[in-house]
Amino acid sequence: MSTTWTLSPEPLPPSTGPPAGVGLDAEQRTVFAFVLCLLVVLVLLMVRCVRILLDPYSRMPASSWTDHKEALERGQFDYALV
Numbered sequence: 001m002s003t004t005w006t007l008s009p010e011p012l013p014p015s016t017g018p019p020a021g022v023g024l025d026a027e028q029r030t031v032f033a034f035v036l037c038l039l040v041v042l043v044l045l046m047v048r049c050v051r052i053l054l055d056p057y058s059r060m061p062a063s064s065w066t067d068h069k070e071a072l073e074r075g076q077f078d079y080a081l082v
Contacts, residue, residue: 024032052059
């Protein structure tokens with residue numbers, strides 16, 4: 001003798017979130033836009049930091065280093081005289 005089990009369908013529990021047809025209100029849209037702007041700024045800063053780490057000397061002008069060194073090697077200390 002075999003016994004078969006049947007389950008009766010149960011209703012789904014009520015959802016606690018907003019109804020499916022309703023969008024975001026004004027405050028939620030403002031917060032979402034603010035967070036999105038912060039994420040864009042964060043990504044831009046991360047890209048800048050990675051570029052600096054990969055090539056740190058690309059943004060430095062080389063002429064200021066060499067001109068100052070040549071003046072010191074020649075013994076020109078005119079700015080030190082008072």
